[in-house]
Every structure is written in C-alpha cells, then in structure tokens.
Amino acid sequence: MIIRSSKHFIGMFLLLLSALIYSGCNRDAAPDKKTATDGSRQLVVGVSLMNLSSEFIVLINKAMLESAKDMGIKLIITDAQRSAEKQVQQIETFIGQKVDAIILNPCEVEASSPAVDTAIAAGIPIINVNSATKSTPTAFVGSSDEESGRIAMEYIVKRLSGTGNILIMQGYMGQAAQIKRDQGADEVLAKNAGIKVLARQTAEWDRAKAMSLMENWIQTFGSKVNAVYAHNDEMAMGALIALENAKLKDKIVVVGVDAIADAVQAVKAGRLDATVFQDAAGQGRTAVKLAVKIAKKEPFEKETFIPFQLVTKENVDKFAR
Template sequence: MKQLPVSSLGFTLLISALLIGCNQSASNEKSGGSDGKKIVVGATMLSMQNEFIVNVHDEMAKKAEADGVELITVDAERSALKQVEQVESFIAQHVDAIIMNPCEVEASSPAVTKALAAKIPIINVNSETSTKPSAFVGSDDVESARIAMKFIAEKLNGKGNILMMHGYMGQAAQIKREQGAQEILKQYPNLKLLAHQTAEWDRAKGMSLMENWIQSFGSQINAVFAQNDEMGLGAVKALTDAGLKDKVLVVSIDAIPDALQAVKKGSLDATVFQNAEQQGAKAIEAAVKLAKGQPVEKETLIPFQLVTKQNLGEFLKQ
C-alpha cells in the first residue's frame, strides 16, 4: 500500500480531528449538555390509565427522543403521597429537571417545594399546584368548562335540568372546570343543576353514576356535562342502554379519539379539544431550557376549542 507523505498524513489527521470535534459539538448541542452528557428529565404522571394523560406523555416521549433527552417516567397512580416520594427519588438521582402532572392542587405541592429547594427546575404539565413551580404548561380549565356549558345552555335555549360529573376531587382540572361551569349556570337562571358528583375521570365509574342518576331523575334529565371524555362516554353508554340518549345532551372535554368517533356517530353531542401534543412537547422544551439555565415563560397556556359535527374534520386524524 502506498504511504502518505508525513505532511499529508498530518493534514488528514487534522481534518479528522476537526470533523470529530464538529460532530461532538452537534451532538452536545442536541442533547443540551456542554460536556456531552445527556439531559435527564424525570416525569411523574397523574395516572397512566387515563387516555388523555397517556397522550400527553406520548408527546413528551417523542419530543425527548427527538431532542436527545433521557426521559424517566413514573406513574403516580392518582396518589399525591406517592407523587411526592417519586419527586424525592428524582432529586436523589440528581436529574436535570422534573416534569410533574400533579395529582392534587394542595397535596402534590410539597413535591414542588422539595425540587426548588434542591435547585432542580420543576415544570407542572396539564394541571396545577398551589405552590408555584419553575414553569407551568397546560390550558385554562375554567375556559374549557365555560365552552362546554355555554354550548349546553344554547342548545337548551337557556332552560332545563343538568347533571355534572366531576373529575378526581381536589385536582386543579376538577376545581377549575366546576368553576367555569358554575359561572355559566349563573348567567342562565332557568338552568337547574339537578346533581353533581365525582366519577374520578373514569369511564366505568361515569357509566355507573349515570345509571344511578337515571334511576333517580329519569325523564327530568336534559343534559349531562362530564368534565372529561372518559366519564362522558360512560354516561352516553348508560343513557343509550336506557333508551334516553336521543333526549339528553352529553358534552365532555379532551377530544380523545373515542370521543371524536362518538361525535361523528352523534352519540356525543360535543367535546372540547385539549391539545395533548402541544402540552407534552412544550413541557419538554421548558425542561430542557431550564436545565440549561435559559429563561422560559412562567406560564404557557394552550387554548381549548369546541368540537361538534360541523368542525369535526379539523380534529380527526387523517
């Protein structure tokens, strides 16, 4: 084999070194670490049995992979106590940032306090705590309920009997969606709230609660506002089984795929779209920026949108 002259060999090695350096620099820029080490983000989610929360997490995972971020996810299983312990574990692991999807406004707050005391940025996604985190990414849940209840009020011409299904009591979305619904009810004195109770964001529990309400109120029911689609779809099933669905409006929140199909079929009258993709992706963006010591918006709010048969095509995935 022909040998390269010493000067050519030196030049080749220099070019190789420069190329390796450039590649390492690009890799470091993508992962966010100036030392080439990946940014590590710990995430604790309210419940991985809830479809919308899973959708938010899936988008977080996609964005993390695209950005070269290591994402460690744990399921709080609706326990604020467990969630606080999970954040303590992330602190002990010295993660670069924490994303929390809070179980409760008050009971999950100590997790925020502990992370901030350890000088680890913490981002609340989708739901809030009374203790303010480094950043919040989500939507205004008061707005979502206003949109849903306004639709019901207009469809009933401002008069009728309504039932409301609450989410997990004490969680920010439940508190704020009740607030938004009550605001609209006050504007329509001829709308009566017959009953309201929790079904804990759960489809089977929503169905069971609706069955009980049908026994109690029967033909008096004009509309149901469910604070999420899972409960709304449970209510639709119970009303359909009882032969009452054609006489009762059902509106819910999130616009999960099953709900969009139900709107298409006409069994669910409307849902309110909450953007899981943007919430998940922007939570990772905030975590990466904070881990790098860069400034972020304290609050990123993504608007809700009413979904009916008329505009359904905008939301159905092709």
C-alpha cells in the first residue's frame, strides 16, 4: 500500500510539475510588449473566438492572423469552445495582461455581455466580430443575418416565379443565426403569397441530420416540393445528397447560406443551385484594422456591416478558394 501511494504521489507531483512548466511556457508566450522594428511599441490585441472547431470561425481566425502579420501587431488567440463563461474568463485574463484592444467573437447574445462590460470598465476597447452582444461594445463588425435569409428566399421566389411549395431547414433552435435567417426569409415570404411552406424543421446545422430529415421529407412530400432553403450550407449539402440519391434533384431548387468550400464546389458543378456568401475573411481583416485604429486613437466606424452576396453558377468563380 505504501509503495502504491508513494507511486501515486510521484505521479501527481509529475503531473503538477508538467502543468506548472506548461503554464510557464504560456506566460513566456504572453505579451512582453517588445518594441517593433521602427522603435514604437508593438500593439497587442487579445482575441476570444466562439469556437475554433467551426469552419467559418477558422476562416475569420486565418484572416485576422494574416492581417496582424501585415500590420506588425501581435494577436493572442483564445478559443472559448462555445462557453460564454470561459469567454468572460478569457477577457478577464486579457485585462490582466494589459492588452491594447480586445476582439470578441461572442458565443451568446446575453451571456457574453459581461465580457464586454468588464473590458469597457477596465478602459480597454473591445470589438465584437460576427455576432452581437446585448451590451454595446466599442465597435462592431459583422453581417446582418436577416439579409442572408432575404437573399436566399428572394432567389427561391425568382426561380419558382412566385408560386410553389418549399421546405425550410432550420439551424439550432434559439440561436441568433437561426432566428434571424428565419426572419429574413419570412419577410420575403410575407410579400409572396404564392409560396407555401410545407414544413419547417431543425437539422441543427448538421449534414448527417439534414440528410435524414430530407429523406423523411421525401417520403411525406415527394414531388410536391419545389425548393429547399437551408439555414447553412452543411444542411443544404445534406439535403442535396438525399435528393440526388432519390433522383429528385433536377426538379427541386436547393439553397444554402455561408458559401463554405464544399458548397461553392457544388454550385460550380451545377449540383447546388445557390448559396449566400458571408465574408469571413472580410470580417476578420476589418476587426483587426479597427482594433489598431482604436488603439492608436484614430477615428473609426462604430458599426461595419460586411454585405452578403448571392453565389450562383454565373458568379461562382469569384468565390472558389
């Protein structure tokens, strides 16, 4: 027993030691505000991202890193992994590190608000990117999700010449993007009485779930369906594959949102009818530029909306990556 417990003790000790060494390394990586080549102090910007396992956020991150390199500033990137609580802690850490500005990609409208409040209270400018919080940040960069819903639905109305039956595949229920992408589409639907919504159902942004849902819908509605509007491309791709397997695709228009690489490829190949491009890189670049402007106390825009764009076979080459 004694041997066992001392073994345990050594094990725990080693674990603790490695944790300490690891955190020490992290501290080395923390801002030391070294001077840039031109003699002026290098700006340090803290970034808290909602979720680095989402393709869209990965694109924002990539664009931010690139423009930070171009502008000679230092970014500290953290990933909140969808947890608003973790996000607030990350902002607190940034404040402790005395960063020059913070870029926040909020997890949630309400729950991420304390992050904005604490930064403002500490006198550090904070820029929200991609989605909003209830508290007003120093500046905001993003796109208004209603617009993407409007663009997608207007395209469907045009393709169906104002009459037909459609299905709507919703994102994760209750999330801002789901609510707004519904709202935008509903605005267009209100003006077009000829378009009937046969069903609305969530597939939780997920391709496999969307495929199952579409398969079930094919059983119920079959050839009555004229178009499918999915709140994101992952689901549009799932619906597309299910329709292709059922040999129904040539009769049904499918539209998604986000213009992820796979969907752009599918548009190019003439499989997917359209998607709506949300400019992740544009959002990321603008956020970094704003952070630098604000930190240098230059005049800046309080709100920047990066427009969505419809992607169809005609203009797809512009978006191919």
